[in-house]
Amino acid sequence: MRMPLFVRRALYAMRGGFVVRPLLIARILGAAGMGLSWLEEWEPQLGSWMPDVLFPSHSDPQIAQVILAGIAGSIMTVVSIVFAILLMTLTLASMQFSPRILISFVRDGVTQWTLGIFLGTFSYCLAALPAARSAPQPFAPIVTVAGAMVLALVCVAWLLFFINHISQAISVTHIVDRIASETVEMIDSFMPHRRTAWTQRHHPEASRNVPESPLTIGRSGYISFVDIGALMAYAIERRVRIRLTRRVGQFVPEGFPLFMVSQGEGPKKADVESLRAAVDVGPARTLQQDVEFGILQIVDIALRAISPAVNDPSTAINCIDQISRVVITWTGRDPPDTFVASPPHIVRVVIPWIATTELLDTAFDQIRHYATSDMAVMMRLLRAFGDIALVADTSLHEDLLSRGRHVVAGASRNLPAEELSRLKMRFDDLERSCRKTASPTR
Numbered sequence: 001m002r003m004p005l006f007v008r009r010a011l012y013a014m015r016g017g018f019v020v021r022p023l024l025i026a027r028i029l030g031a032a033g034m035g036l037s038w039l040e041e042w043e044p045q046l047g048s049w050m051p052d053v054l055f056p057s058h059s060d061p062q063i064a065q066v067i068l069a070g071i072a073g074s075i076m077t078v079v080s081i082v083f084a085i086l087l088m089t090l091t092l093a094s095m096q097f098s099p100r101i102l103i104s105f106v107r108d109g110v111t112q113w114t115l116g117i118f119l120g121t122f123s124y125c126l127a128a129l130p131a132a133r134s135a136p137q138p139f140a141p142i143v144t145v146a147g148a149m150v151l152a153l154v155c156v157a158w159l160l161f162f163i164n165h166i167s168q169a170i171s172v173t174h175i176v177d178r179i180a181s182e183t184v185e186m187i188d189s190f191m192p193h194r195r196t197a198w199t200q201r202h203h204p205e206a207s208r209n210v211p212e213s214p215l216t217i218g219r220s221g222y223i224s225f226v227d228i229g230a231l232m233a234y235a236i237e238r239r240v241r242i243r244l245t246r247r248v249g250q251f252v253p254e255g256f257p258l259f260m261v262s263q264g265e266g267p268k269k270a271d272v273e274s275l276r277a278a279v280d281v282g283p284a285r286t287l288q289q290d291v292e293f294g295i296l297q298i299v300d301i302a303l304r305a306i307s308p309a310v311n312d313p314s315t316a317i318n319c320i321d322q323i324s325r326v327v328i329t330w331t332g333r334d335p336p337d338t339f340v341a342s343p344p345h346i347v348r349v350v351i352p353w354i355a356t357t358e359l360l361d362t363a364f365d366q367i368r369h370y371a372t373s374d375m376a377v378m379m380r381l382l383r384a385f386g387d388i389a390l391v392a393d394t395s396l397h398e399d400l401l402s403r404g405r406h407v408v409a410g411a412s413r414n415l416p417a418e419e420l421s422r423l424k425m426r427f428d429d430l431e432r433s434c435r436k437t438a439s440p441t442r
Contacts, residue, residue, distance in 0.1 A: 018106065018115060025116030030123030033148070037131035037141040064132035064140040071152045072125035078159065079118045086111070086166065093170055096310075098300035101175055103284075107182070108169065114162045121151040172305075172315050176298055180322035183294030184329050186287050191333040195393070212243065214257030215272060221281035223248050225288040226351060230278035232340060235348035242275070243350040249290040252281060291330060292354055295363050298323050306371045316371065317380045323363045324384035331356060331392040356392075357399055368407055373414040375423070381407050382426040389433040397434035404430045 094102050105111065128144045168174050223246055235242050241262040246252050259275050285293040302319035305312040335356075340349040364381060371377040385400045385407075392400070404427050411423055 021112045022116035026119040026123045029120030030127045033124035033127035037128045037144040040141045040143050061132040061134050061138050061140045064145045067145050068125045068129045071148050072122050075118055075122045100297045110165045121155050176319055176322045179297045180326055182287055183326050187329050190289055193334040195332050195334050212260040212262050215259035216255050217258045220254040221283055222251050222285045224282050224286040225280040227278040231349045234274050247352040249285055249292050292362050302367050313374050313376045316377050320380045320384050324387050327388055328391050372410040375419045378407055378411050379426055382430055386430045386433040401434055
């Protein structure tokens with residue numbers, strides 16, 4: 001669904017940061033503490049149903065002050081200790097696996113809700129504390145205090161849940177699975193249609209040479225999102241063709257001609273701002289439309305796992321499995337249109353997208369290069385190629401076979417003859433898979 005770029009950026013930031021969601025929860029609970037204490041003072045009968053066991057004297061504000069202050073102080077102490085340990089754990093995890101995995105942890109909803117609930121409980125107690133006073137007239141907001149006690153119990157239970165969640169989240173298997181799941185989710189939203197007998201639509205005007213004017217961008221950064229609808233609306237209104245010179249995920253330096261507009265004279269200043277607003281450029285890559293970024297995170301973990309300093313082939317095998325999962329999802333979907341036309345015979349927008357062969361290069365070439373002496377990793381690479389061949393279009397089979405030959409050729413210089421024969425048998429399985437003319441799922 002088309003939406004303004006700044007709204008999409010804000011929604012993505014809300015999912016991926018320790019600011020927006022925790023701050024929103026803290027403000028809501030703080031407002032609840034203030035509103036409930038005010039309502040209780042406005043209607044004193046609200047506290048009459050509270051049992052005397054909890055509050056022997058319904059008019060003693062000192063009990064309410066001690067409870068509220070004690071909960072607020074203890075909650076902040078727990079938050080400081082727990083999140084200091086969490087940040088230290090994330091630092092060690094980024095050093096062991098990859099600095100890019102921090103994005104996945106920051107986007108973790110459980111961690112954001114934990115911070116929000118703890119800060120919200122603190123805000124609730126702090127907002128309700130002024131209502132418990134001894135002068136000029138003693139008042140004890142006992143219903144509000146009861147709410148603070150309930151929130152304290154919730155925090156205790158949530159802390160146990162959070163510790164259990166973090167103990168699982170820092171395991172490499174969970175990290176790789178989460179990155180792959182987020183990447184597949186992005187593919188589902190960006191490329192929802194299953195692949196059919198689809199070929200790239202050819203437009204007669206696509207290759208026609210037309211005069212183009214370059215348009216630069218105002219800052220450097222990585223392209224994280226392209227608003228195709230906004231570009232189409234501008235192209236139709238101005239009756240021009242817009243061609244992007246870089247695809248999503250690539251770096252664009254300041255002053256580089258990102259747009260080429262098919263018109264004789266240069267675009268006006270208002271037109272320049274309209275086009276710039278249709279492309280989100282930031283300091284880091286994101287998973288909004290960049291499937292390659294998700295694969296790169298998993299590849300980084302695999303490369304560290306097969307390095308001589310770590311020597312953990314099991315982790316590398318797990319990474320290859322998850323990479324093949326992402327690639328299979330990608331090859332099973334209709335790719336986005338490079339040539340966007342309206343009406344059908346007039347190309348309005350030309351947007352380059354990453355090709356399947358480029359995605360395969362990113363996914364497997366570095367692992368193949370550095371794992372030539374590891375039999376288990378090379379065997380799993382060939383199996384991944386065979387799995388992809390079962391669902392991919394037949395035009396991709398020769399490319400997969402070529403990659404399989406490179407795997408065998410690289411291993412032949414480092415593996416003994418017995419292991420090399422097993423590897424060749426796995427390559428024979430890949431050849432048989434590629435001889436299939438269609439996937440069994442089609």
